[in-house]
Amino acid sequence: MKVVEKAKATYRRARAVEAATEKKSRQSPKRVKFSRRKLVSEIMFEARVLGRHAGAVEIFADKVANEVEVWAKKRTYITEDDITRVASEKLKKYDKDLAYIYKNRDTIV
Template sequence: MSISKLSKKKLHDEIIREAKVLNIHSGTSELIADKVVEKIMKWREGRSMITAEDLNEKLATELEKYNKDLAYLFKSKDKII
């Protein structure tokens, strides 16, 4: 599945929501989300189309620097069943 438009807010909210699953403090998750979204938007520049898998993999790579469990959630998306 490919994504042509990437919404900053949607991405930010998704990271916050996944962080809530892991009981990560809201302040911490906001900080992580801000930094990671910035990195993702920079990575997105110059790419006309990205797949959902590419996005999840990139998110996992960036999130790994801050919280391994949060990164794992994105890495294992659509791979539970």
């Protein structure tokens, strides 16, 4: 019986933490899970917009994705804006125009 009560208490605590996280994500910009594939495909998309060679961009897109993944793993709560900001900072080292257009892709209109 003690084991059952302990399990119930643990379950209630876990549910409370989940509920608190959900409430926070409804109040502030939406929490997202970092997706390496999505980030690389977005960078490749913007590279095509600028007419960059795909092969060359793939090389540093992977490097940028690795760096952003390392950054994201250290954080419990990240948003789409955070990923965009950090990825564009990392992209600046390789291609300034690509970094600019990636950062401002949703601010044209």
